[in-house]
Amino acid sequence: MLIYSTLEYFSNLFIPLTYLCHKVMVILFYQSIKHNIQMEAQTKLRGMANVSYWADDVKAAREWYTEVFGIEPYFQRPDAENPSYIEYRTGDYQHEVGIINKKFRPQPASDTPGGAILYWHVDDIGKSLERLLTLGAQPYQPVTKWGEGFVTAAVIDPFGNILGIMYNQHYLNVLNSDLPDSTD
Numbered sequence: 659m660l661i662y663s664t665l666e667y668f669s670n671l672f673i674p675l676t677y678l679c680h681k682v683m684v685i686l687f688y689q690s691i692k693h694n695i696q697m698e699a700q701t702k703l704r705g706m707a708n709v710s711y712w713a714d715d716v717k718a719a720r721e722w723y724t725e726v727f728g729i730e731p732y733f734q735r736p737d738a739e740n741p742s743y744i745e746y747r748t749g750d751y752q753h754e755v756g757i758i759n760k761k762f763r764p765q766p767a768s769d770t771p772g773g774a775i776l777y778w779h780v781d782d783i784g785k786s787l788e789r790l791l792t793l794g795a796q797p798y799q800p801v802t803k804w805g806e807g808f809v810t811a812a813v814i815d816p817f818g819n820i821l822g823i824m825y826n827q828h829y830l831n832v833l834n835s836d837l838p839d840s841t842d
Contacts, residue, residue, distance in 0.1 A: 714817065719757045720734075727755075733745040742759040744756070771819065775820050778824065780824065783801055810822060
């Protein structure tokens with residue numbers, strides 16, 4: 659009788675404990691998933707926030723890029739007469755473009771054009787390339803068709819930076835949709 663009572667006692671205890679352990683494991687599992695999602699959101703590259711171009715003469719770069727963008731910079735430091743940094747917001751998504759005095763360039767940065775190329779979407783690559791060359795840019799990459807709806811070219815601005823231009827059908831698809839489609 660004592661053995662049966664002891665077994666009955668522990669089995670009555672075991673069922674609620676099992677249920678409780680299961681609940682705790684489910685809660686810990688969901689907290690782990692939530693943590694992973696939050697970590698992914700914190701580390702995911704979500705979009706171009708700023709591109710920085712370097713110039714020995716920031717005032718001359720301001721004149722050139724004001725002509726290229728068709729707008730004045732909205733931000734200048736320390737002031738408009740002696741800028742070390744200027745910034746524009748331009749394009750369909752108001753991307754930030756900074757022009758920084760070369761003396762602040764990270765070391766050991768090269769003095770020659772190179773590295774990654776940021777391509778700006780344009781509707782007519784031929785006319786856009788011609789305009790940049792007329793404004794004093796030098797050819798860097800000729801017009802190159804990579805596939806249907808994907809054409810690039812690049813120039814070196816008068817300050818030694820590579821400025822890419824691109825007709826990109828995917829960009830237009832995203833621009834014209836409510837939500838970006840990662841399958842395009």
